[in-house]
Amino acid sequence: MRRFTLSTLRDYGMGKKGIEHKIMDESNCLVQAFKAREGKPFDNLQLINTAVANIIVSTVIGVRFDYEDPTIVRLVNLINENIRLLGSRLVRLYNSYPYLIHWMPGPHKKAFANMKEMQNFIRETFTRQKKELDLNDQRNLVDAFLAKQQEDKPEATLYFHDENLTALVADLFTAGMETTSTTLRWGLLLMMKYPEIQRKIHNEIEAVIGSAQPQVEHRKEMPYTDAVIHEIQRFGDIVPGSAPHVTSKDVTFRGYSIPKGTVVIPLLHSVLRDKNYFEKPYEFHPEHFLDSEGKMKKIEAFIPFSIGKRSCAGETLAKMELFLFFTTLLQNFTFQAPPGAVLDLSPAMASTNGPKSYEIQAIPRN
Numbered sequence: 278m279r280r281f282t283l284s285t286l287r288d289y290g291m292g293k294k295g296i297e298h299k300i301m302d303e304s305n306c307l308v309q310a311f312k313a314r315e316g317k318p319f320d321n322l323q324l325i326n327t328a329v330a331n332i333i334v335s336t337v338i339g340v341r342f343d344y345e346d347p348t349i350v351r352l353v354n355l356i357n358e359n360i361r362l363l364g365s366r367l368v369r370l371y372n373s374y375p376y377l378i379h380w381m382p383g384p385h386k387k388a389f390a391n392m393k394e395m396q397n398f399i400r401e402t403f404t405r406q407k408k409e410l411d412l413n414d415q416r417n418l419v420d421a422f423l424a425k426q427q428e429d430k431p432e433a434t435l436y437f438h439d440e441n442l443t444a445l446v447a448d449l450f451t452a453g454m455e456t457t458s459t460t461l462r463w464g465l466l467l468m469m470k471y472p473e474i475q476r477k478i479h480n481e482i483e484a485v486i487g488s489a490q491p492q493v494e495h496r497k498e499m500p501y502t503d504a505v506i507h508e509i510q511r512f513g514d515i516v517p518g519s520a521p522h523v524t525s526k527d528v529t530f531r532g533y534s535i536p537k538g539t540v541v542i543p544l545l546h547s548v549l550r551d552k553n554y555f556e557k558p559y560e561f562h563p564e565h566f567l568d569s570e571g572k573m574k575k576i577e578a579f580i581p582f583s584i585g586k587r588s589c590a591g592e593t594l595a596k597m598e599l600f601l602f603f604t605t606l607l608q609n610f611t612f613q614a615p616p617g618a619v620l621d622l623s624p625a626m627a628s629t630n631g632p633k634s635y636e637i638q639a640i641p642r643n
């Protein structure tokens with residue numbers, strides 16, 4: 278399924294110019310939506326979520342939605358609520374002792390109900406294109422999946438069944454939306470907190486891009502902005518426990534024997550905060566990623582997408598989104614905190630590490 282997903286996402290634009298243009302267009306829509314706030318304080322959660330969701334939604338089903346469209350708003354709200362519920366104390370306890378907690382009332386019940394609702398919603402809204410399927414003109418990932426269903430091979434019934442289609446689309450929407458938008462929201466919060474860093478990015482944008490549209494090829498000429506984006510990901514540490522894995526055979530690791538079937542939780546958090554690699558692990562310090570000449574420095578402990586065979590399938594897409602959305606927003610705005618606002622950099626409680634809700638002022642730069 279991973280192989281199918283990666284190659285199909287690639288066929289429909291991921292990692293190509295096509296997706297770059299989609300993100301550039303979406304960044305411009307986001308700029309317009311921010312401008313409509315006229316420099317007044319607002320919470321950027323819904324707008325950033327929806328803009329980022331549009332990229333993965335359009336790759337999977339080939340359409341984009343306006344930011345107020347009830348379909349995308351509902352999708353984003355369901356994902357957000359689940360991310361929040363899955364991080365609650367009782368759900369964490371449930372994950373360790375499911376048999377004990379299962380019958381008790383609590384957020385785990387709501388999380389299950391929500392997941393069901395999301396799957397129904399996805400089934401009804403996003404995957405009902407069987408009737409329109411033209412095998413000679415496959416338009417997106419869902420079409421490609423439905424075409425596989427019709428092949429005369431054992432995989433067609435083993436893997437490419439309707440239930441897996443719904444699960445795959447739900448996973449892609451969740452993985453593709455929440456992570457990138459949370460990182461961008463950390464980024465804007467940090468820009469308000471550290472105006473001098475924001476100023477340096479503005480200067481680099483002026484020197485390298487001017488008033489042109491930011492493109493991925495600008496990144497190699499913008500080491501400071503690149504270093505800041507890396508540091509946002511390191512400091513934000515948004516998936517501290519990666520995804521749980523299970524050993525597929527008995528393993529001996531550094532003298533410890535781990536039997537087959539053991540759940541292993543790789544702590545990306547401890548690597549992203551390793552003082553052997555990062556001079557100031559608990560501070561926001563973009564210089565971690567710059568050498569003495571101000572050039573980008575590669576650090577092997579920078580692993581926010583995890584590593585290995587099952588590392589993030591959307592890494593290339595995510596990096597492109599982070600650079601284009603972030604740079605386009607900073608090209609157009611100076612971000613500042615509303616008067617009297619306290620900028621809290623401790624994460625909110627959820628299954629990913631997102632910032633606590635905050636208000637921001639986007640002051641147009643031209």
Ligand code: HEM
Pocket residue numbers: 279333448449452453454456457460515516519520521581582583584586587588589590591592594595
């Ligand atoms: C800043 C953004 C992102 C971060 C930090 C991130 C991080 C991660 C991490 C830590 C994992 C777990 C890897 C493991 O199990 O070892 C993962 C898995 C995954 N991510 Fe991302 N991700 C991001 C964006 C995206 C995007 C945009 C997509 C969209 C296609 C995506 C799709 C996936 C998928 C499909 C998996 C499961 C891979 C598998 O199990 O084989 N991610 N991601």
